[in-house]
Every structure is written in structure tokens, then in C-alpha cells.
Amino acid sequence: MVDSKMEEQLLQYESSFNILAAEMGLDYFPVDFELVPSQFMMEVAVYGLPVRLPHWSFGVRYIHQFVRHRMGHSKIYEVVFPGNPGRAYLANTNSIIENTLVIAHVLGHADFSKNNHLFRRVQEQEGYHLVEQAATHARGIEAAIEKHGAVRVEQVLDAALALEPHIDIDKDLRRPLYPGTVETAPLPDRGVFRRRFDELPGERPRGREPLPPGKSAPIPPHPERDLLWFIAQYAPELEDWERDVFLAVREESFYFYPVFACQIMNEGWASYWHARLLREASFIPEQFYLDAMKTHSDVVRPYAGEQQVALAINPYHIGFVLWNHIVEEHGIDGARRTMTQEDDFGFIRNYLTEDLANELELFRYVARANGEIKVVESDMNELRESILAPKFNFAAPRVVVQDIQKDGTLVLKHDHDVDGTGLDVERARKVLEYIYRVWRRTVKLVTVNDKGKEETLEKSDSGD
Amino acid sequence: MTVTTQWYNLFSRGARDWLRHNEKIREAIRQSLPDVVAGSDVISGPGNRTVQIPVRFLEHYRFRLATPSESTGTGQGKADPGSVLRPARPVHGQGREGSGVGEGEPHFILEMKIDDIVDWLWEELELPDLRPKSKSNVVENEVVREGWDKRGARSRLDRRRTMKESLKRRAVRPDDVPITNEDLRFRQLHKRSRPSTAAVVMFLLDVSSSMGDTERRLSKSFFFWALQGLKRRYRQIETVFIAHTVAAWEFDEEEFFQVTAQGGTVTSKAFRLAREVFEDRYGADRFNGYLFYASDGGNFAEDRGNLHKELVSLGPLLNFMGYLEVMPDLRSDGQTETAHQFDSAKKEGVATTTYRVVEHTDIWDAIRAFFQTEANAQGES
Numbered sequence: 053m054v055d056s057k058m059e060e061q062l063l064q065y066e067s068s069f070n071i072l073a074a075e076m077g078l079d080y081f082p083v084d085f086e087l088v089p090s091q092f093m094m095e096v097a098v099y100g101l102p103v104r105l106p107h108w109s110f111g112v113r114y115i116h117q118f119v120r121h122r123m124g125h126s127k128i129y130e131v132v133f134p135g136n137p138g139r140a141y142l143a144n145t146n147s148i149i150e151n152t153l154v155i156a157h158v159l160g161h162a163d164f165s166k167n168n169h170l171f172r173r174v175q176e177q178e179g180y181h182l183v184e185q186a187a188t189h190a191r192g193i194e195a196a197i198e199k200h201g202a203v204r205v206e207q208v209l210d211a212a213l214a215l216e217p218h219i220d221i222d223k224d225l226r227r228p229l230y231p232g233t234v235e236t237a238p239l240p241d242r243g244v245f246r247r248r249f250d251e252l253p254g255e256r257p258r259g260r261e262p263l264p265p266g267k268s269a270p271i272p273p274h275p276e277r278d279l280l281w282f283i284a285q286y287a288p289e290l291e292d293w294e295r296d297v298f299l300a301v302r303e304e305s306f307y308f309y310p311v312f313a314c315q316i317m318n319e320g321w322a323s324y325w326h327a328r329l330l331r332e333a334s335f336i337p338e339q340f341y342l343d344a345m346k347t348h349s350d351v352v353r354p355y356a357g358e359q360q361v362a363l364a365i366n367p368y369h370i371g372f373v374l375w376n377h378i379v380e381e382h383g384i385d386g387a388r389r390t391m392t393q394e395d396d397f398g399f400i401r402n403y404l405t406e407d408l409a410n411e412l413e414l415f416r417y418v419a420r421a422n423g424e425i426k427v428v429e430s431d432m433n434e435l436r437e438s439i440l441a442p443k444f445n446f447a448a449p450r451v452v453v454q455d456i457q458k459d460g461t462l463v464l465k466h467d468h469d470v471d472g473t474g475l476d477v478e479r480a481r482k483v484l485e486y487i488y489r490v491w492r493r494t495v496k497l498v499t500v501n502d503k504g505k506e507e508t509l510e511k512s513d514s515g516d
Numbered sequence: 517m518t519v520t521t522q523w524y525n526l527f528s529r530g531a532r533d534w535l536r537h538n539e540k541i542r543e544a545i546r547q548s549l550p551d552v553v554a555g556s557d558v559i560s561g562p563g564n565r566t567v568q569i570p571v572r573f574l575e576h577y578r579f580r581l582a583t584p585s586e587s588t589g590t591g592q593g594k595a596d597p598g599s600v601l602r603p604a605r606p607v608h609g610q611g612r613e614g615s616g617v618g619e620g621e622p623h624f625i626l627e628m629k630i631d632d633i634v635d636w637l638w639e640e641l642e643l644p645d646l647r648p649k650s651k652s653n654v655v656e657n658e659v660v661r662e663g664w665d666k667r668g669a670r671s672r673l674d675r676r677r678t679m680k681e682s683l684k685r686r687a688v689r690p691d692d693v694p695i696t697n698e699d700l701r702f703r704q705l706h707k708r709s710r711p712s713t714a715a716v717v718m719f720l721l722d723v724s725s726s727m728g729d730t731e732r733r734l735s736k737s738f739f740f741w742a743l744q745g746l747k748r749r750y751r752q753i754e755t756v757f758i759a760h761t762v763a764a765w766e767f768d769e770e771e772f773f774q775v776t777a778q779g780g781t782v783t784s785k786a787f788r789l790a791r792e793v794f795e796d797r798y799g800a801d802r803f804n805g806y807l808f809y810a811s812d813g814g815n816f817a818e819d820r821g822n823l824h825k826e827l828v829s830l831g832p833l834l835n836f837m838g839y840l841e842v843m844p845d846l847r848s849d850g851q852t853e854t855a856h857q858f859d860s861a862k863k864e865g866v867a868t869t870t871y872r873v874v875e876h877t878d879i880w881d882a883i884r885a886f887f888q889t890e891a892n893a894q895g896e897s
Contacts, residue, residue, distance in 0.1 A: 115537075
């Protein structure tokens, strides 16, 4: 049940915090707070968006979350969505103290997502209303189900969502197609200066080498990382509504990327600010502040209650400790500059010092197939890279489009050199089946097997 | 801060997508149905209308790296280089390596209706849908719903139809009263006569000491699915359960599968009791008769003559006799005593087939064979 007294109190705190935050230099788009049932919080956490495309795989995640929640293993404090306005959900089952803390925390997130370069870039391209756009995507799916039947829509979603992490964040959301046929006459002579300039080391010639007139350019002209975009644009028989599904999933994936790539910074920044705002908030009773700080220390700590060691890092804790240190050393303005310019890669590499790593009790471990987990000695570089390793590319293997063959065969290649090992073959075959249903021509994938030998998986009409 | 009753109080997307997942599981189960129901735990008795099947969650596949023999991670806490945070698992035997998907994965229990399973099975095994065979000239009167009328008893008022009429009328004249007498529609009943489609299925089980747990479970599975199949065909179906060693007894269904007894085997006793029960209680002129006998095939040699006599006299009374031989102890000529008897009865024109079953998957061949014979017999009649 919604506690109207809590609502009233929170409403007051919300406006007081807004005033306080502005005084302290936080700069953000207005945030719409909403007090919702914990059931809904759970769903939003599972789907990643308040309203999102329906897919059975969310049902599996939902039931896992549901069970954890029922067993009391998981408590969701807040879910927040960048945008203008930003949106934040608070659980009406959480205490007023917890929710007050969360309001302050969310303002930190809002400040971060308006100013951090990665968030800004993506939001400038997507507009500031992805939450609403996602709802539109969901309605589009409902309409497609009406028109084409649940089975066909599901096939497209099976493929698109399986490829969700495979985007190229360095390229724009709206990308032009590759240059097709090149029919222009050879470029005019650009003069001696230009030619000499182009020959300078490291300087590539401007513009593509002109192809013989009328000859089509290879597709893709370079290995393509953005599988969602490529299939949407170049699948031989994709229908318009299917392309829309792919592009919708891609758009949402772009939206998720900054949250993923800045998790440590962003949670740390929000934790720094909820602690600071609460400390400065004269409108909060003393006892209330002490209780809130207890909640704060439950969140910002290396491992859960009675345990002495955790096999994962707590981004809230690491981020919080790092930001405190940065503010101490460079002042709040220096910290703000860092906040706008970095993502987790730069943040960890530049600011996680050996002293801080010791303070945070960070360690690297090796888990063996026999179940043994052993702590290993490591220098700072190894430690930093071990924190960052799961953060590349949504933690997905690097798979690129290599080629479309004359018969329309799609050739994918797994960059096993960089990933250090081959793909899980059984799963890869299943993904190829998904892709085959939308590409509708043979799909091949080059990876290496467990002996390090190159192996090509194939899904074609005749099976595999 | 807004607090309102939103759509999400009324509707759970998570639950919707979870139901869709379960639907997909049902489809997946359906495709591998014979394998799934071959698990012996599935059958909880003909009286039970649902079964519980443990299933794994479906995985939405993505590209993933092969599981390396060693992986590194980062943790937090008081731990020094070299300290072991979790010891290696003790190694039990072998063979678990490499089977990427295995135990320990989360699974849940899916409850399924037996009727659904039977329907699927029929499609999956491509079994014919049998038409009821009318045994005699006996006809039954039956009352069926047919059509609507503007007058009738209040209890037969069809509200849905009535509302439809009302809507039609008000679509033309929106300001009319909601319901008029002209809108009322009543269901009409008609008497129809049809041939009798009653059947009795008799299950005979050898419970002598050589019939162990496995043999009984196999028999039970076969009985169960045979009965389910016949139920699709006959509206009214009666069952008789007879167990025997050197003597024969009739049981009710529940006791039947739990009976244990010591001693040898005199099969003819069971068939005699079956004949008496059928003649006294049912009669060939009113009932289609089916008999299934399950045994490991051993029988006292002295009983040979009697059994032959019983089979030949019972045969003509029934539509069909099925003999299920479970994990047979074969004689030197590759046949059991009992199978031999059924063979010779068949040669004398008795409708019978022998199915040999060693493991659960054989049940499906037996079931398929049985219903195919039935369909062919139907074609002839």
C-alpha cells in the first residue's frame, strides 16, 4: 500500500534536495520521481526500461528475480533512467529513510548523465526521451504480432535480442549506408601540397581510393562490429517491420551502453553526492541522518554483512572511495571535470592507485574448472585490467561481419586472438540459427575450437 | 513525486513473458514427448488428471566464449595471494567433464494435463483417430444442444446470444431499452439416438515373484497409455483389474498396482476370471471388450492346455487381446511359454498381438503398434 504520509514527506525532501543540489553545483534535467510497488521495481530492473518489447527471455529473468526477491536475497533501492526529464522509481515498500537517501542518490545520477561525455553523445543522438521511444517500440511489436503473428515476431526478436550487445558505439546511431557503386570520375589532382601531406606518416589519404566506374564497393568495406545495424540494412530479404525491430533493439542498446561503461564512476558519483547532500541537508532531523548513514554504509561496502570476502567488486564502494579521493586531491571542480571526460576505463586506469587498491582490499583470483578459487599475486596493471576486462563491448565476444559472398552467404568472424579463446560452439550454433531465420541465406561463423584450430560453423538450408 | 494507480498494478509484463516461456517449453516438450513421458515418474495413476514434469529453463542463446579451464576475476576483502577461497571439488568417478549442460542447473516443475499429452502423443506418433465401433444394434438416447429459440425455459437462457441480439438492435436504435423480450434466446435440446459406444478394458497382471519393480512399472505405463488412447474413442469406458499368481483376484485400480504375491504362475486362472467377469457383468452384445495382459512370459508347463482353451474361448468375445511381455526370460527357441500360447491362439483366428518391452522407450512402439492394428481392424469392419 502506498503510504500517503511517506509520499508527502518525500515530496518535501525532493524539493529541498533540488534546491540544495543546485546550490552545490549539481546540474541536471528535472527528474520525475514515482513511488511504485516493489513488484514493478523488479520488472523495471529485469526489462531495463519501464516499458519494453515483450520477449520470453525476460520471463526467465523475471522469475529468477522474483524468486530471489521472495527469498529476501535481493532488495532494489532505485531504478533511474537518464533523459529530459529523467525518471526514477522508488519502492513503496522501502522505508522513508531509504527513499530519502535514494532521492539524493538519484540527483547524483542525473547530474552525471547530463554531463558525462558518453551519456551526452548518446542522448544527443537519440533525443532525450528514450523511455517514451521504448514504449513506442513495444507498441510497434504489439502491432506486428497482430499483423504477422506471434511466432514470426518472436523469431525476429530472438535474433535481434541475441545480438543486443553487438553494436558499434564509436559510430553514430544513425549511420549512412556504405558507399555503394562509385561512379565519380577520378578525383581532381589535389596539388603538390596535398599529395605531400597525404604521404606524411600516419596520415591516410582523404576519401576512398576511387573504384573503377560502375563497380560495386565491397560490402562491408571493413570488418563490421555493428551486427544489428548490418543485418537491418543488408539482409537480403528483410521486411520493413523486421528492420524496425532490429533498429529498435539497437537504439535501446545504445541507450544502455553508457550506463554499462560508466557503472563504477556513475554509482560512485551518485554515492558521493547522496552522502554529501544528506550531510548538508539541514532540513533532515539528526536521528534521521544517522539512520540514513547506516543505510549508506550497507550499500557502500566491499562485501555483504557477515562475509569477509567477496568474489566480485562492489561498484558503489569502489566508485565512492575513488571519488572521495579525487575530490580531496583535485577539489570538486577537478572531480567534475573528470566526471565529464572519463568512462570506467579511464577512471580505473587513471585514478585507481596502489594505495587505494589496498584500502579497497582488491585482489585478483583464478577460478579453475575443478571449482578451486585461489587468490593470485598481481601488479596494479593486471588488477586494473582484470576489473575492466568484463566491461568491453557489453562483455560480449567480439564478432564482426567479414563478408557477404556472391550467393548471399553471411560470413561472421570471431576475433579469437583478442578474446583469447574460441566461442562456445553449441551456443554459437544456436545464435546462427536465430540469425539464419532473418538473413534467410547461409550464415557462417569463423572461430577457433578448443584446440585453437580455426573452425567454421555454418547454418544453411540443409541443416548445418 | 507521483503516486497513482497505474496500469502496472493490473498487469505484469514479467508474468506475461514468463507464461510465454512456459508455452515454449510445452512446445519443446511436445516435440520430444515420447522421451519425456518415458520417464517413469510421469505416471501418477489413471485417476490423476495432471502430471508434473521437471523441466529446465529455456536459454536465450547469445555468443559466449568457450568456458576456459581457468578464468580470472576481481574480488574484494581480506585475502592474501596464495590463499584458497574455495577448495577444488572432490572428483567423483568420471564422465562429467565436457557435458556443458548438466545437473545443478535450475529447473522447475511444469504441470500438464494428461488429456493434452495424449492429444499431442496422437499427433506425434501419428496415431489414427479411431471412430467408435458400434458393437450391436443397441442404441442409446442422448440429449444434445442444438440451435436457439425465442421461447424456452429460463434455465436455458443463453445470455451471450441474448446480449448479441440486444446489441444488434441497439446498434440501429441507440436509444432503445437495453433488453426486450424479442432479444431473448434460449438453447434448444433435441433427442438423438446413436449406437452404443461402451467399452470395457480388462487389465491382467502377472504378480508372481519374478515380476519385479521395473517390470511392473513398464506394465503400468503401457496400461496407462493404452487406456488413455481408448478413452479418446469410447464415451463410456469401464475397467477391470485382475492380478494372478497360481490363483487370480480382482482388485480395484489403486490396489492393483501395489499387489505383491509370492509363488508361481498359472496364467489360465486369470483368463478364466476375466471371461467370467466379462460374461456376467458386461456381455459381448453390449460392450466392446479389450484385454491387456502383462507378464514376463513364464508359465507352468502343466497349464499349457488350459491357457490355450481360455484364450480361444475368450478371443471371439473381445475386440482385441494385447499381450505385453516385459523383460522376457527367453527360452532356448527365443520365445517364452506364454508368447507361444498367444501365437498359437492367433493362428486360430484370435485377434491378438504380442509386444515385447525391455525399456521405457519400447512402450511407444508397443502403443503405436496397438493403435495401428486397431485402426486397420476398423478399416476392415
